Amino acid sequence: MNGFSDRRSDASLMADSIGAIMPSDAYNVQFIRFRYPARESQDGRWILDGVSFQVQAGEVLGVVGPNGSGKTSLLKVLARGLSPQEGRISLFGQNLASMTQQDVACVVGVVPQDTQQLFPFTVAETVIMGRFPHRPRGRWTGGFGWESHQDIEIAEQAMMTMDIGHVAHRAVTDLSGGERQRVLIARALGQTPKVLLLDEPTAFLDLQHQVEICSLLRRLKEERGLTVVLVSHDLNLVGQYCDRILLLDNGQVVRLGRPEEVIEPDVLERVYGCRVLVDQHPVSGLPRVTMPGRCLSGGT
C-alpha cells in the first residue's frame, strides 16, 4: 500500500506536467480506486486499486483477468454505472463524473452481461429502446412521445447489422441466449455510440456467432471508427481480435499492450496461477493460448 501511494503521487505529478488530455483518447482513466460500500460480507478491499490507462479512439481494447479481478466493475465504472471513490476518468476530454447519465448514454453504448428478461417486449421494441437517450429533452418527455422516423431507421439498421430482422416480432423472453445477446448488442448500436462497452459478449454464443460478433466488432471499428472495450474470459478471442489488451489482477493493471506483449506464458502463470502453452496463430501470427492438456497437467 505504501508503494501504491508513492506511485500515485508520482503519476499525479506526471499527469499534471502532461497537462491537457490527448484528443485522440476516448477514455483517459487516471488512478481510479473503487470499492463497494462497506458490508459485513466484504472486507472492504478495493475492487479497483489505482487503475490507469488510456483507450485510444477507434481501437479495440480487451480487458482480461481472473475471476474477481475487477473486470466487470471496471466496465461499469467506464459506463458511469459505478462511481470510483478516487481518481478521474475523462471521456473524449470531458470529465465523466460531471456528465449526466443521459449524456454518457448518447456516447457510450453498453452491452451488459445477459440477464433473464421477464417482460415480453418484442425484439424491435427492445432495440428501439436504444434510442431512449436521444429523446427530446424536457421535463415531461420521459413518458409521452414516440420514436421519430429517424429513430426507427437507426433501429432497423442496427437490427440488420446484428441479423435479427427475422425475429423482430418475437418476444425477447422466447429467444435463445445467442439471439438475446445479439438483441442487446443491436440495442447498444441503436444508441449510435462512439464507444461500445461489452461484458462477456460471447459467453452464451456458439462458435459461429462468436466468430460473427468478433468480426463484426472489428468491422464497426474499421468502418465507423467505433471504439470498443470488451471484457472477456477468452484469452484467445481477445488475442485475435483486440488491438490492445489490458490484463487485470486484484484490481490492478498487470500489463497493458499489444497481444504479443501481454499474452506471455510467464505473465499468465503469475496472474492465473497455472501454466499454459502460448504459440503463434498460424495465419495471423498473433499469440495463441492453449491449455496444458494431459502432458502438463501436473503443473510446473
Added chain:
Amino acid sequence: MTAPVKEPPASVRPTSFFTIPSNASCHDGVTTGGVLPGAVLTMSRWMTTLGALACAAIVVGVLALHFGAQPIAFGEIVRLLIGAVAMGAGTDDVADVTRTILEQVRLPRVLLGFLVGCSLASVGVALQALLRNPLADPYVLGVSSGAALGAAVGVLLGVGTTFLAAAALPACGFAGALMALVVVYRMATDYDRLPIHSLLLAGVILNAIFTALIMFITSIMDPNRAYGMMAWLMGAITAPTYGHLLGLSVYLGIGLFLLLSQMRVLNVLALGEDSARALGIDTERTKRVLFVLAALITGAVVSISGMIGFIGMVVPHAVRLIVGADHRLLLPASALVGGTFLMGADTVARTLLSPAEIPVGIITALTGGPFFIYLLLWRKDRLA
C-alpha cells in the same frame, strides 16, 4: 443455446478454419425495410386500443348504474346523465327517488370504483416494472397493509373526525405505504439484484406484521367503530360524498399524471437496472420518484376503500398478454381495464346477495388469488 434455425449466410460460413469472415452478417434479403412499424407500438394501435377500452368502460359503467337493489331503466340513466350534464333540463319526468338513488348513491359509487380500480392497476404496472417482478402488486407486497396501518393510526388519533379528513387520511395512508415500500425494498434487495421470491417473502412478512398491528388497533377501539373498520379493511366501495370524491380525485389525478409521465422510463427500467443505467437513466433518483408516486396513489386509495387485493397484479398481467409490454400502452390500458373490472366486481358485490352486500375485496381476492397461484405454479420457469 440453440443456433437460429435460419441457414447461416454464405459469407459467415467459414470455408476453412482460418478464413476470418470480413463481412459477417452484412447481407441482403433477411431484413426488408419497414419491418419495425409492425413490431413496435404505433400511434394508431395506441388510439384504437385505448378507444375500445374506454368504450368498454362506459358500457360497463352504464350497466353498473342499471343493476342494483332497484334496477334503473337504461333510458332513464341516459336521460338523467344527459340532464345532469345539461344542468337539469328536461328531467322532471323521472321520479325523484330514482334520481336520488342514481345521483347520490350509485353514480358516486361507480365513479369511485372506477377511480380505485384505475389507480390500483396503474400502481401494479409501475411496481412490476420497478421491481422487475410480474407478481408485484401493492396488496401482495404489503404496501396496502402499510397504507391501511397508516390510515388506522390516523383514525385512532382522531384525524378522521376533523374537517380535514378528506385530505388527512390519504396522507396518513401515504406515509404508511411509503414506509412499507421502503422496508420491503430494503429487505429484498441483494446487491443490485431483486430476487423475485425474496421480494414476495418480504411482502408476506410485512403483511403479517402490519395486519397484527391493525388488529391490535381495532381491538382497543370501541366496538362500534371497530366494526366499521373491519368492513373497511376487507375492501369496500361505499358511496362517497362528492366532496370526498373530489378530494380523492385530486390525489389520484396528480399521482396518475406523474406516473403517466414516466411511461417510457418504466419501459427501460423493466429491462433491468444495468440496462436502464446504460440507457441513461439515473436509476436511484428515478426509483425514488416512482416509489413515492406508488405510495401516494396506494395510500389515497386504501384510505378510502380499504385493502382491495390482486387487481394490481391480475389486470396488468392480463393486459400485457394482449397489448404487449410497452408501458406507453400498457399503463393507460391497465388503468382502464382495472377501473372497468372493479366497477363490474363492485356491481356483483352489491347485487349478488342483494339487499346484503359483500365487501368487494372478497370478490377481487377470489378471482385474483387463483390467478396468482396459477402464475406461481405454471409459469415458474418464466419467473425464476
